[in-house]
Amino acid sequence: LSSVTANTLKTALEAIAHGDRRALARALTTVERRHCGTPKPPRRPACFGITGPPGAGKSTLINAILTELRKRDRKVGVLLVDPSHPTTGGALLGDRIRMNEHNCDPAVFIRSLGSRGSGAGISVDLEAMINVMAHFPFDLILIETVGVGQLDTAIAPLVDKVVMLSPPGSGDEIQAMKASNLDLADAIVINKADMPENEVRRHEKALEMRADFSAAAVVPLFKTVALTGEGVDILVEEFFLTTG
Amino acid sequence: MILRILIGKPGLDGHDRGAKIIARALVDAGFEVIYTGLHQTPEDIVNSAVQEGVDLIGLSIMSGAHLPLARKIRTLLDSCDADIPLIIGGIIPEEDREALAELGVIEVFTPGTGISAIVGFIKSHFNLE
DSSP: OOHHHHHHHHHHHHEEEEEOOHHHHHHHHHHHTTTTTOOOOOOOOOOEEEEEESSSHHHHHHHHHHHHHHHHHHHHHEEEEEEEOOOOOOOOOEGGGGGGGGGOTEEEEEEEEEEEEEESSSOOOHHHHHHHHHTTOOOOOOOOOOOOOOTTOGGGSSSSSHHHHHHHTTHHHHHHHHHGGGOSEEEEEETTTTTOOHHHHHHHHHHHHHHOOOOGOOOOEEEOBBBTTHHHHHHHIIIIIOOO | OOOEEEEEEEESOOOOHHHHHHHHHHHHHEEEEEEEEEEOHHHHHHHHHHEEEEEEEEEEEESSSSHHHHHHHHHHHHHHOOOOOOOEEEOOOGGGHHHHHHHTEEEEEEEEEEEEEEHHHHHHHTTTT
């Protein structure tokens, strides 16, 4: 890392701390291109990792969470990670499309990232990019992982809280009892809760039994329909605004 | 360096197959594509492009409104000091190319253009490979 880049980054971080969105966008590009480490700010906004399998509704849920947070006048930064092509390195960054309604809100800043070689549901430069975002006067930072599997836990050490989406139809109580990334979740969200009631109830029961068999596995359980926003106000009030 | 490209469709025309084909082809060519989809306003496109730090904006336009859309997008980009080039794919009359070029549209791709021509143009414009 050249001293020129280091100086540029230092100046940028000062501008970012004063709420300069262009400086934020540019610094994220610099950090991602040059893989520079970035100092943590003295205090950082509460950082939440949103994770779960592909198609669970992570991006749609973040869209609904943004709507609720904006009703409560919170400033929010969002980092969205999508998988990079294993050989070409290209990536279709298609999370932002779910939150287009927040494109022009000056209190929301959304940035998409390719995983760029990380195989664990995050991007290789994610930690440095969180540190850059943390200099901006956001109230919260939301980070969406790649659609993940049971062993993808790399998001946990980078954030304050992990929210795991577990949609109906993703297995019985034995599946839920397995040691997995569920064990690092601080909250579990059954999204798509408008699916047939027996499916939703069966999945809820599986997650409740998981908790019954292990005191360590007791975490709050929320039900949402991200597409309509149903249940998201409760999730925001009782989790996002009470922890951090 | 991995090039970042925003692909979006301004206006009300709902035909997005072309934009999706281009988006995926650019991924296969090794670019990161922020796909913002249908019904984007010029404000949506510029705000997204700036937040995403893209190197290039690709617009799919078949409505005939390419000149006013490109003009508005260029004005908004200028207002936030973002010198991002544009490419346009769609139904664009030959005689509009010059006016589009003055708005920072570095190339126009009309029906029948092969994927490799588009990828080749982008790579050569940014001196890749």
